[in-house]
Amino acid sequence: MTTAPVYPVIEIDHTKCTTPFDCKKCLQICPQAVFGVHAVKVDRGVETNPKEPGVYQLAVRYRDKCTVCNDCVNVCPTNALKITYP
Protein backbone atom coordinates (compact mmCIF):
# COMPACT_ATOMS: atom_id res chain seq x y z
CA MET A 1 0.00 0.00 0.00
CA THR A 2 1.31 3.42 -0.87
CA THR A 3 0.33 6.68 0.71
CA ALA A 4 0.60 10.08 -0.93
CA PRO A 5 3.70 11.91 0.25
CA VAL A 6 3.14 14.65 2.79
CA TYR A 7 5.13 17.85 2.44
CA PRO A 8 5.32 20.87 4.74
CA VAL A 9 3.52 24.01 3.65
CA ILE A 10 5.66 27.13 3.76
CA GLU A 11 3.83 30.44 3.63
CA ILE A 12 5.62 33.68 2.84
CA ASP A 13 4.00 37.01 3.68
CA HIS A 14 5.32 39.23 0.88
CA THR A 15 3.99 42.35 2.56
CA LYS A 16 6.40 41.73 5.42
CA CYS A 17 9.27 40.22 3.43
CA THR A 18 10.11 43.07 1.05
CA THR A 19 13.89 42.94 0.57
CA PRO A 20 14.83 39.22 0.66
CA PHE A 21 17.92 39.63 -1.54
CA ASP A 22 19.36 42.20 0.83
CA CYS A 23 18.35 40.36 4.03
CA LYS A 24 19.03 36.79 2.77
CA LYS A 25 18.98 35.36 6.32
CA CYS A 26 16.57 32.48 5.58
CA LEU A 27 18.24 31.75 2.24
CA GLN A 28 21.60 31.26 3.87
CA ILE A 29 20.55 29.48 7.07
CA CYS A 30 18.41 26.78 5.44
CA PRO A 31 20.25 23.44 5.72
CA GLN A 32 18.19 22.04 2.84
CA ALA A 33 18.47 25.13 0.59
CA VAL A 34 14.72 25.15 0.13
CA PHE A 35 14.31 28.81 -0.82
CA GLY A 36 14.96 30.77 -3.96
CA VAL A 37 14.98 34.49 -4.67
CA HIS A 38 14.25 36.13 -7.99
CA ALA A 39 13.78 39.62 -9.40
CA VAL A 40 10.17 40.48 -10.21
CA LYS A 41 10.94 43.87 -11.70
CA VAL A 42 13.77 44.19 -14.19
CA ASP A 43 14.41 47.33 -16.19
CA ARG A 44 16.41 46.91 -19.36
CA GLY A 45 19.97 48.13 -19.01
CA VAL A 46 19.78 48.64 -15.25
CA GLU A 47 20.85 46.32 -12.47
CA THR A 48 18.05 45.78 -9.97
CA ASN A 49 18.79 47.27 -6.57
CA PRO A 50 18.48 44.68 -3.75
CA LYS A 51 17.66 47.39 -1.23
CA GLU A 52 14.61 48.63 -3.09
CA PRO A 53 11.48 47.10 -1.49
CA GLY A 54 9.39 44.74 -3.62
CA VAL A 55 11.73 44.21 -6.56
CA TYR A 56 12.96 40.82 -5.36
CA GLN A 57 10.68 38.09 -4.16
CA LEU A 58 11.37 35.12 -1.95
CA ALA A 59 10.03 31.80 -3.22
CA VAL A 60 9.85 28.21 -2.00
CA ARG A 61 11.49 26.05 -4.62
CA TYR A 62 12.20 22.67 -2.99
CA ARG A 63 9.38 22.30 -0.50
CA ASP A 64 9.71 18.51 -0.42
CA LYS A 65 13.18 18.91 1.10
CA CYS A 66 11.97 20.97 4.07
CA THR A 67 12.33 19.20 7.41
CA VAL A 68 10.46 21.87 9.41
CA CYS A 69 13.51 22.61 11.57
CA ASN A 70 12.11 26.17 11.79
CA ASP A 71 15.52 27.85 11.56
CA CYS A 72 14.16 30.23 8.90
CA VAL A 73 11.12 31.14 10.97
CA ASN A 74 13.32 31.94 13.95
CA VAL A 75 15.88 33.94 11.97
CA CYS A 76 13.36 36.05 10.02
CA PRO A 77 13.50 39.65 11.28
CA THR A 78 10.01 40.45 9.99
CA ASN A 79 8.12 37.26 11.00
CA ALA A 80 7.12 36.77 7.37
CA LEU A 81 7.46 32.99 7.35
CA LYS A 82 5.09 30.35 8.59
CA ILE A 83 5.52 26.60 8.22
CA THR A 84 2.81 24.09 8.85
CA TYR A 85 3.24 20.34 8.71
CA PRO A 86 -0.02 18.58 8.05
Added chain:
Amino acid sequence: MTFWVDEAYGDPNYGNGKWFLNPKNHSRQMYKIRKPGYKPAAYGSDPESQSGRTINEILETRYTDPEKFKTLIAEANAMKGDSPFQIGQVITLEEAHQVCELTYPVTAMSCICRIHTRAQEERNEHEYSCTGLGVGMLKWERWPERYKGGVKFLTVQQAKDWLTKWDKKGMVHILMTFGGSYVGGICNCDYPDCGAIRNRIDYGVETGCLKSHYVAKVNYDLCNGCGICVQRCQFGAIKFEVTRDKTNIDMLRCYGCGLCHTACPRQAIELVERESIPALREVW
Protein backbone atom coordinates in the same frame (compact mmCIF):
# COMPACT_ATOMS: atom_id res chain seq x y z
CA MET B 1 25.93 9.10 -26.94
CA THR B 2 22.23 8.84 -26.34
CA PHE B 3 21.63 12.56 -26.48
CA TRP B 4 21.75 14.81 -29.48
CA VAL B 5 24.96 16.51 -28.54
CA ASP B 6 27.46 14.00 -29.93
CA GLU B 7 25.39 12.52 -32.70
CA ALA B 8 24.54 15.81 -34.34
CA TYR B 9 27.25 18.18 -33.23
CA GLY B 10 30.37 16.19 -32.51
CA ASP B 11 33.01 16.14 -35.22
CA PRO B 12 35.47 13.22 -35.33
CA ASN B 13 38.18 15.63 -36.46
CA TYR B 14 38.16 17.38 -33.12
CA GLY B 15 38.59 15.95 -29.63
CA ASN B 16 37.49 12.40 -30.54
CA GLY B 17 34.06 13.63 -31.55
CA LYS B 18 33.25 15.36 -28.28
CA TRP B 19 30.64 17.92 -29.20
CA PHE B 20 32.09 20.68 -27.02
CA LEU B 21 35.49 20.36 -28.71
CA ASN B 22 33.94 20.98 -32.12
CA PRO B 23 34.84 24.63 -32.90
CA LYS B 24 31.55 25.08 -34.74
CA ASN B 25 29.65 24.94 -31.45
CA HIS B 26 31.60 27.96 -30.23
CA SER B 27 31.16 30.02 -33.37
CA ARG B 28 29.44 33.33 -33.83
CA GLN B 29 27.13 31.78 -36.42
CA MET B 30 25.75 29.37 -33.84
CA TYR B 31 25.08 32.22 -31.46
CA LYS B 32 23.15 34.08 -34.11
CA ILE B 33 20.87 31.22 -35.15
CA ARG B 34 17.33 32.26 -34.36
CA LYS B 35 14.18 30.26 -34.64
CA PRO B 36 11.51 31.58 -37.03
CA GLY B 37 9.32 34.22 -35.44
CA TYR B 38 11.95 34.96 -32.82
CA LYS B 39 11.81 38.44 -31.34
CA PRO B 40 14.83 40.25 -29.89
CA ALA B 41 15.35 39.09 -26.34
CA ALA B 42 14.16 40.98 -23.33
CA TYR B 43 15.26 39.90 -19.89
CA GLY B 44 13.69 36.56 -19.08
CA SER B 45 13.08 35.41 -22.66
CA ASP B 46 16.49 33.84 -23.23
CA PRO B 47 16.84 30.02 -23.48
CA GLU B 48 18.23 29.88 -19.96
CA SER B 49 15.23 31.58 -18.33
CA GLN B 50 12.73 29.68 -20.46
CA SER B 51 14.32 26.39 -19.59
CA GLY B 52 14.35 27.41 -15.93
CA ARG B 53 10.65 28.19 -16.02
CA THR B 54 9.77 24.92 -17.75
CA ILE B 55 11.75 22.96 -15.16
CA ASN B 56 10.06 24.92 -12.37
CA GLU B 57 6.66 24.01 -13.76
CA ILE B 58 7.62 20.35 -13.93
CA LEU B 59 8.99 20.42 -10.38
CA GLU B 60 5.77 22.01 -9.17
CA THR B 61 3.73 18.98 -10.31
CA ARG B 62 5.52 16.74 -7.81
CA TYR B 63 3.20 18.14 -5.13
CA THR B 64 0.02 18.41 -7.13
CA ASP B 65 0.29 15.26 -9.23
CA PRO B 66 3.21 12.87 -8.45
CA GLU B 67 2.30 10.52 -11.32
CA LYS B 68 2.27 13.35 -13.85
CA PHE B 69 5.60 14.50 -12.45
CA LYS B 70 7.18 11.14 -13.30
CA THR B 71 5.72 11.24 -16.83
CA LEU B 72 6.90 14.80 -17.48
CA ILE B 73 10.44 14.06 -16.29
CA ALA B 74 10.58 10.94 -18.47
CA GLU B 75 9.33 12.90 -21.48
CA ALA B 76 11.86 15.66 -20.91
CA ASN B 77 14.73 13.19 -20.60
CA ALA B 78 13.70 11.33 -23.74
CA MET B 79 13.75 14.46 -25.88
CA LYS B 80 16.45 14.82 -28.45
CA GLY B 81 17.39 17.44 -30.99
CA ASP B 82 14.98 20.17 -30.07
CA SER B 83 14.98 19.78 -26.32
CA PRO B 84 13.67 23.01 -24.81
CA PHE B 85 16.14 22.63 -21.99
CA GLN B 86 19.57 23.92 -21.58
CA ILE B 87 22.01 21.11 -22.12
CA GLY B 88 24.74 20.81 -19.54
CA GLN B 89 27.50 18.26 -19.30
CA VAL B 90 30.06 17.59 -16.63
CA ILE B 91 33.59 17.94 -17.98
CA THR B 92 37.01 17.32 -16.49
CA LEU B 93 39.49 20.09 -15.76
CA GLU B 94 41.59 19.04 -18.74
CA GLU B 95 38.60 19.29 -21.07
CA ALA B 96 37.69 22.67 -19.57
CA HIS B 97 41.21 23.89 -20.41
CA GLN B 98 40.79 22.66 -23.99
CA VAL B 99 37.52 24.58 -24.27
CA CYS B 100 39.28 27.76 -23.10
CA GLU B 101 41.66 27.45 -26.06
CA LEU B 102 38.79 27.04 -28.52
CA THR B 103 36.52 29.90 -27.60
CA TYR B 104 36.74 33.65 -27.30
CA PRO B 105 36.23 35.55 -25.09
CA VAL B 106 36.37 33.83 -21.70
CA THR B 107 35.07 35.80 -18.74
CA ALA B 108 34.72 35.45 -15.00
CA MET B 109 31.27 36.40 -13.74
CA SER B 110 28.80 35.85 -10.93
CA CYS B 111 26.94 32.55 -10.56
CA ILE B 112 23.23 32.84 -11.28
CA CYS B 113 22.39 29.70 -9.29
CA ARG B 114 24.07 31.00 -6.14
CA ILE B 115 22.23 34.30 -6.56
CA HIS B 116 18.94 32.38 -6.71
CA THR B 117 19.48 29.80 -3.98
CA ARG B 118 21.66 31.61 -1.46
CA ALA B 119 21.34 35.27 -2.53
CA GLN B 120 25.11 35.30 -2.84
CA GLU B 121 26.34 38.55 -4.33
CA GLU B 122 29.58 38.39 -6.29
CA ARG B 123 30.83 41.85 -7.15
CA ASN B 124 34.48 41.52 -8.17
CA GLU B 125 36.96 39.06 -9.59
CA HIS B 126 37.73 37.66 -6.15
CA GLU B 127 34.08 36.83 -5.61
CA TYR B 128 32.99 35.69 -9.10
CA SER B 129 32.52 31.94 -9.39
CA CYS B 130 31.14 31.28 -12.89
CA THR B 131 32.69 31.36 -16.36
CA GLY B 132 31.01 32.88 -19.40
CA LEU B 133 32.15 31.88 -22.88
CA GLY B 134 31.78 33.12 -26.41
CA VAL B 135 30.66 36.17 -28.33
CA GLY B 136 27.50 36.54 -26.25
CA MET B 137 29.66 37.84 -23.43
CA LEU B 138 30.57 40.92 -25.48
CA LYS B 139 26.98 42.08 -25.05
CA TRP B 140 26.73 41.46 -21.32
CA GLU B 141 26.08 45.11 -20.51
CA ARG B 142 22.66 44.90 -22.10
CA TRP B 143 21.51 42.60 -19.30
CA PRO B 144 23.17 43.91 -16.14
CA GLU B 145 20.72 42.01 -13.92
CA ARG B 146 21.67 38.68 -15.51
CA TYR B 147 25.35 39.52 -15.14
CA LYS B 148 24.90 41.01 -11.70
CA GLY B 149 28.18 42.33 -10.34
CA GLY B 150 29.77 42.69 -13.79
CA VAL B 151 32.20 40.49 -15.66
CA LYS B 152 35.97 40.29 -16.06
CA PHE B 153 37.51 39.29 -19.39
CA LEU B 154 40.31 36.74 -19.07
CA THR B 155 43.21 35.69 -21.28
CA VAL B 156 43.52 32.00 -22.14
CA GLN B 157 46.13 31.46 -19.43
CA GLN B 158 44.13 33.40 -16.86
CA ALA B 159 41.07 31.35 -17.76
CA LYS B 160 42.94 28.09 -17.23
CA ASP B 161 44.30 29.31 -13.88
CA TRP B 162 40.79 30.43 -12.97
CA LEU B 163 39.29 27.01 -13.64
CA THR B 164 42.18 25.30 -11.83
CA LYS B 165 41.52 27.51 -8.81
CA TRP B 166 37.92 26.32 -8.62
CA ASP B 167 38.97 22.73 -9.20
CA LYS B 168 41.30 23.01 -6.17
CA LYS B 169 38.45 24.43 -4.10
CA GLY B 170 36.32 21.44 -5.06
CA MET B 171 33.88 22.70 -7.68
CA VAL B 172 32.59 20.53 -10.53
CA HIS B 173 32.89 22.01 -14.03
CA ILE B 174 29.65 21.84 -15.98
CA LEU B 175 29.50 23.01 -19.56
CA MET B 176 26.31 24.90 -20.42
CA THR B 177 24.62 25.62 -23.73
CA PHE B 178 22.44 28.62 -24.41
CA GLY B 179 20.07 27.74 -27.19
CA GLY B 180 20.93 24.93 -29.61
CA SER B 181 24.39 23.50 -29.17
CA TYR B 182 26.01 26.90 -28.68
CA VAL B 183 28.44 26.57 -25.77
CA GLY B 184 28.03 29.58 -23.51
CA GLY B 185 29.62 28.81 -20.19
CA ILE B 186 31.55 26.60 -17.83
CA CYS B 187 29.95 26.63 -14.37
CA ASN B 188 31.81 25.80 -11.20
CA CYS B 189 29.21 23.83 -9.29
CA ASP B 190 28.52 22.12 -6.01
CA TYR B 191 25.52 20.69 -4.19
CA PRO B 192 23.00 22.05 -3.23
CA ASP B 193 23.27 25.56 -4.65
CA CYS B 194 23.81 24.49 -8.27
CA GLY B 195 20.44 24.06 -9.95
CA ALA B 196 21.69 21.60 -12.57
CA ILE B 197 23.26 19.18 -10.08
CA ARG B 198 20.35 19.44 -7.68
CA ASN B 199 17.66 18.93 -10.30
CA ARG B 200 19.44 15.83 -11.56
CA ILE B 201 20.37 14.19 -8.26
CA ASP B 202 17.14 14.98 -6.41
CA TYR B 203 14.55 15.04 -9.19
CA GLY B 204 16.01 13.20 -12.16
CA VAL B 205 16.20 16.08 -14.67
CA GLU B 206 19.05 14.69 -16.74
CA THR B 207 19.59 17.19 -19.53
CA GLY B 208 21.07 19.99 -17.42
CA CYS B 209 23.78 17.79 -15.96
CA LEU B 210 24.84 14.95 -18.26
CA LYS B 211 27.66 12.74 -17.08
CA SER B 212 31.12 13.26 -18.51
CA HIS B 213 33.03 11.10 -20.98
CA TYR B 214 34.94 9.54 -18.10
CA VAL B 215 34.30 7.55 -14.98
CA ALA B 216 36.59 7.33 -11.95
CA LYS B 217 38.13 4.08 -10.79
CA VAL B 218 40.32 3.38 -7.76
CA ASN B 219 43.61 1.58 -8.04
CA TYR B 220 43.56 -0.37 -4.79
CA ASP B 221 47.31 -1.02 -4.94
CA LEU B 222 48.06 2.68 -4.78
CA CYS B 223 45.24 3.89 -2.48
CA ASN B 224 46.37 4.24 1.13
CA GLY B 225 42.99 5.35 2.49
CA CYS B 226 43.91 8.98 3.25
CA GLY B 227 40.31 9.98 2.56
CA ILE B 228 41.04 13.26 0.76
CA CYS B 229 38.89 12.27 -2.23
CA VAL B 230 35.85 11.46 -0.07
CA GLN B 231 35.14 15.10 0.74
CA ARG B 232 35.63 16.15 -2.89
CA CYS B 233 32.70 14.23 -4.36
CA GLN B 234 29.58 16.34 -4.94
CA PHE B 235 27.56 13.37 -6.19
CA GLY B 236 27.78 11.03 -3.21
CA ALA B 237 29.64 8.43 -5.28
CA ILE B 238 32.65 8.09 -2.97
CA LYS B 239 32.53 6.31 0.36
CA PHE B 240 35.30 5.33 2.71
CA GLU B 241 35.31 1.55 2.86
CA VAL B 242 36.29 0.90 6.48
CA THR B 243 36.74 -2.83 5.99
CA ARG B 244 39.49 -2.41 3.42
CA ASP B 245 40.75 0.91 4.79
CA LYS B 246 40.56 2.30 1.26
CA THR B 247 38.30 4.54 -0.73
CA ASN B 248 35.39 3.13 -2.71
CA ILE B 249 33.86 4.72 -5.79
CA ASP B 250 30.42 3.70 -7.01
CA MET B 251 30.94 3.90 -10.77
CA LEU B 252 27.19 3.97 -11.37
CA ARG B 253 26.87 7.13 -9.32
CA CYS B 254 30.09 8.69 -10.64
CA TYR B 255 29.65 11.66 -12.97
CA GLY B 256 33.27 11.65 -14.08
CA CYS B 257 34.12 15.20 -13.03
CA GLY B 258 37.63 14.16 -12.01
CA LEU B 259 37.74 16.13 -8.76
CA CYS B 260 38.91 13.05 -6.85
CA HIS B 261 41.42 12.31 -9.60
CA THR B 262 43.05 15.77 -9.39
CA ALA B 263 43.11 15.74 -5.57
CA CYS B 264 44.62 12.29 -4.98
CA PRO B 265 48.20 12.71 -3.69
CA ARG B 266 49.13 9.18 -4.86
CA GLN B 267 47.49 9.24 -8.30
CA ALA B 268 45.44 6.25 -7.16
CA ILE B 269 42.28 7.32 -8.99
CA GLU B 270 42.26 7.03 -12.74
CA LEU B 271 39.72 8.37 -15.19
CA VAL B 272 38.53 5.63 -17.51
CA GLU B 273 36.75 6.33 -20.80
CA ARG B 274 33.03 5.83 -20.20
CA GLU B 275 32.64 4.17 -23.58
CA SER B 276 35.13 1.46 -22.57
CA ILE B 277 32.90 0.25 -19.72
CA PRO B 278 30.08 -1.84 -21.24
CA ALA B 279 27.46 -1.17 -18.57
CA LEU B 280 28.16 2.57 -18.50
CA ARG B 281 28.50 3.17 -22.23
CA GLU B 282 24.93 4.43 -22.53
CA VAL B 283 24.71 6.03 -19.09
CA TRP B 284 24.97 9.80 -19.50
